Amino acid sequence: MTAAIRIEGLVKEYAGPPPVRALGGVDLEVMKGEVFGLLGPNGAGKTTTVGVCTTRVLPTAGRATVEGIDVVADPPRLRRSIGVVSQYNTLDRACTVRENLYYHCRYFGMTGAESAARADELLAQFQLTDRARSLPTQLSGGLAQRVQVARAIAHRPAVLFLDEPTAGLDPQSRLALWDLIEGMRDRGITVLLTTHYMDEADRLSDRVAIIDAGRVLVCDTPAALKRQVGAETVLELKLAGNADGLAETLARIPGVREAVPAEGGIRVMAASGEGLLPRVVEAAAPHGLRDVAVSEPTLETVFIQLTGKALRD
Numbered sequence: 040m041t042a043a044i045r046i047e048g049l050v051k052e053y054a055g056p057p058p059v060r061a062l063g064g065v066d067l068e069v070m071k072g073e074v075f076g077l078l079g080p081n082g083a084g085k086t087t088t089v090g091v092c093t094t095r096v097l098p099t100a101g102r103a104t105v106e107g108i109d110v111v112a113d114p115p116r117l118r119r120s121i122g123v124v125s126q127y128n129t130l131d132r133a134c135t136v137r138e139n140l141y142y143h144c145r146y147f148g149m150t151g152a153e154s155a156a157r158a159d160e161l162l163a164q165f166q167l168t169d170r171a172r173s174l175p176t177q178l179s180g181g182l183a184q185r186v187q188v189a190r191a192i193a194h195r196p197a198v199l200f201l202d203e204p205t206a207g208l209d210p211q212s213r214l215a216l217w218d219l220i221e222g223m224r225d226r227g228i229t230v231l232l233t234t235h236y237m238d239e240a241d242r243l244s245d246r247v248a249i250i251d252a253g254r255v256l257v258c259d260t261p262a263a264l265k266r267q268v269g270a271e272t273v274l275e276l277k278l279a280g281n282a283d284g285l286a287e288t289l290a291r292i293p294g295v296r297e298a299v300p301a302e303g304g305i306r307v308m309a310a311s312g313e314g315l316l317p318r319v320v321e322a323a324a325p326h327g328l329r330d331v332a333v334s335e336p337t338l339e340t341v342f343i344q345l346t347g348k349a350l351r352d
């Protein structure tokens with residue numbers, strides 16, 4: 040497999056004031072045809088990474104190539120190879136949906152006839168034909184996002200960048216967009232997707248890089264990342280009383296790998312073993328156990344283990 044995106048030692052410092060080191064040496068390789076998730080909390084450096092790859096942000100140091108093209112050396116050539124859906128709605132509000140698609144094609148050098156045909160093809164493909172004459176302001180968030188994705192691939196780029204594509208969308212629109220993104224994979228388009236939703240990264244990505252404070256902490260398939268937690272079960276204990284000594288007691292229960300303080304109680308990582316739950320409950324009862332939530336490790340669990348904090352706080 041060959042790389043579609045290669046990022047090496049990428050550093051970005053915004054001048055400020057105050058100066059901000061948004062990226063502190065990021066290395067990433069995204070393979071051709073892959074859907075790659077960049078997962079991290081707000082301020083982690085996701086948009087800055089995408090910004091460098093899409094020529095919107097100049098790196099302070101390091102290097103990025105997309106489809107073998109250096110992003111700093113040849114921005115115009117690069118832009119023909121990439122599609123971008125930014126974190127915000129960037130549709131032209133003075134133009135209809137169809138015109139947004141049409142003029143994008145014209146901008147990328149297609150003739151009037153080619154652009155019209157491509158716009159109509161995209162409207163049909165994205166089930167937007169009946170909204171062709173709508174203005175962007177008349178669209179729901181989900182529909183507007185669909186138009187942005189259609190526009191982003193109108194010039195048939197090899198690589199598509201989606202920055203927080205479902206942030207702020209209702210659940211139904213999120214699911215519809217997830218289907219669209221899976222369709223990109225089927226068409227062989229490489230996708231770099233940023234998100235702070237662990238379920239989105241998990242569901243869509245062939246591989247995920249977890250980023251925090253401008254650094255990539257881990258990069259692997261979602262399954263491998265969750266295996267790395269080293270537990271099959273996560274128990275979240277909520278306590279009304281204090282947790283003094285409880286973590287130590289819990290850690291001695293067979294199967295328990297780790298017991299750490301968490302919001303309002305204790306988080307227990309364990310191998311799923313017979314009798315585990317009753318023993319944990321028995322140990323926690325004297326501490327005013329109010330609730331137990333049982334789950335499997337998620338990418339959020341991975342993030343918590345790596346950073347000691349939740350993805351969203």
Ligand SMILES: Nc1ncnc2c1ncn2[C@@H]1O[C@H](COP(=O)(O)OP(=O)(O)O)[C@@H](O)[C@H]1O
Pocket residue numbers: 053054055059060061079080081082083084085086087088
């Ligand atoms: N144009 C800018 N000027 C100054 N600081 C910025 C700018 N853009 C982003 N930052 C800062 O850089 C860091 C990373 O931001 P960003 O890449 O937007 O993260 P994310 O997309 O993961 O939320 C944050 O601390 C943010 O405040």
Ligand SMILES: [Mg+2]
Pocket residue numbers: 085086087126202203
């Ligand atoms: Mg962002």
